[in-house]
Amino acid sequence: MSENTAEVEKLDITAFVDAFWSSFKRLWIVVLVLALGLGAFSFFRTRSTYVPAYKAEATVAVYSAGEGSSANPRSAAQLGTVFPYILTSGILKDVIMEDLGVTSLPANIKVTNVEETNLVTISVSSDDPDKSYQTLLSIIRNYPKVAEYVVGETVMEIVDDSGIPSDSGQEVAVRGNAVRGALIGLVLGLGVVAMHMLMFRTIRSSKDVKSFSNVDHLGTLPIYRKKKRRSGFSGINILEHNVQQDYLESIRLIRTRVMRKLEESGHKVLMVTSSVPGEGKSTVAANLAISLSGKNKRVVLVDCDLRHSSLREVFQFHEDQPGIIEVLAGREELKDVLVSYKRYGINLSVIFGSSKNLTNHSGVLGTDKMGKIIEELKKDYDIVLLDTPPSATLVDALLVAKYADEALYVIMADYARRSVVVGGMQELKNTGIEIGGFILNGSKGSIGGYYGHSYYGYKSRYYEEEKKEDQ
Secondary structure (H helix, E strand, O other): OOHHHHHHHHHHHHHHHHHHHHHHHHHHHHHHHHHHHHHHHHHHHHHHHOOOOEEEEEEEEEEEOOOHHHOOHHHHHHHHHHHHHHHOOHHHHHHHHHHHOOOOOOOEEEEEEOOOOOEEEEEEEEOOHHHHHHHHHHHHHHHHHHHHHHHOOEEEEEEEEOOOOOOOOHHHHHHHHHHHHHHHHHHHHHHHHHHHHHHOOEOOOHHHHHOOOOOOEEEEEEEOOOOOOOOOOOOOOOOOOOOOHHHHHHHHHHHHHHHHHHHHHOOOEEEEEEOOOOOOHHHHHHHHHHHHHOOOOOEEEEEOOOOOOOHHHHHOOOOOOOOHHHHHOOOOOHHHHOEEEEEOOEEEEEEOOOOOOOOOOOOHHHOHHHHHHHHHHHHHOOEEEEEOOOOOOOOHHHHHHOOOOEEEEEEEOOOOEHHHHHHHHHHHHHOOOEEEEEEEEEEEEEEOOOOOHHHOOOOOHHHHHHHHHHO
16 A cells, blocks of 8 residues: 555545544534433333342252262263253253142253363252242252163262352343443434434535535635623634734735735636635635735725625624615715725725615625626725625525626535535536635634733734735
8 A cells, every 4th residue: 555545544534533523522412312311211121120030059060979079080071061951851840840849940940061070050040039049959959860860870069059049130130231221322322423424514624625626725714712802892803913823824825825816817806705604704805805905905895795794893893884785776875885994004995785784685786786886996996805695595696796706715614514515616606707716714723822912912913914024
């Protein structure tokens, strides 16, 4: 096996274990309930239906009469082999029943021979401890009478005797069945986890996307760990003082690749979309816009996600500012809805969705007026970024696609099902737009934890590092 093949197999196993663990974290409660449930069911079922079985045992040595302990080893071993057959014969059973004064054998008899010896272990089980022991004693008393007709006169010497049994074996049986039930539940639960992993397979790495698409990988954003500010702001803005170092570096890398693609293609209008809500699409669009404007680019960010707008949260903008809806409706001019976002040398223009929460947006983004607005923005800005709704669930993104030069696709790691991502990308491609690349968001491969006091200051760390980079 070549080193490359071994490496691929190692990655596949690692990916499988990682995917299984992810599904397990979602369904661990199901595994726990199945294990505890079947364990408890087996416990109470066994406890309520268990028939006590008191076991009396004795180990005996069998000799031919007159030989005693000096018997020839070979002949003694032969007696030990024959003894179990005689002991379980119908003749001996009849003698025992007569001896005990019963019409049926009150116990189960099991006989085992210690190989190559004349030692035999007699085991008698019954639901009554006294019956078990009395039956055992009757066997020992009456065996010589029956054996005499088969192997001649014999002598049975007791080596070990358990006495009258006191343990019915219930606790051991109940405990054992409870453990078996729990193990069965555990296996069933893990089976459910495996089915979930296969049926609801998610995108966990850029390699997963590459397995079904040739779309370029523009970069990976790490899971964002941050402290909530007293103001209550819970978004991610790279101009904030406590932004993670690895998040900053990832945004810069994505910006560099996006700028290179735009320079090569001559494109100006980019739409940012995803498969489903909750993948961080708007946050990526906002921070990419900030980063692009920091490189002396005239950038305008347009909120086209009218159903679930979140750009106001990212920019902490709470004024009653009209947006793109008002322009499309003819109630406002384009110049009046442009919001200038200036902080630490950043000069970015933002057009929010609307000043009101609207419910009916069907088709409004696909009108000719929208196309005219974008054409007007292209005259005044180097880059027009359109934050659009998810392409796999809403038609709005597909309507906007006809006005964009290319699309950036945001995929949250271990979030949307693989089939949904495939469908979302295909829906977008069907409009004829080029998918310029995908961004993997929330990757566990790189988790930042930069909260030291050295990262807090009067000016944004992003701004300071941008100045150094330009120098």
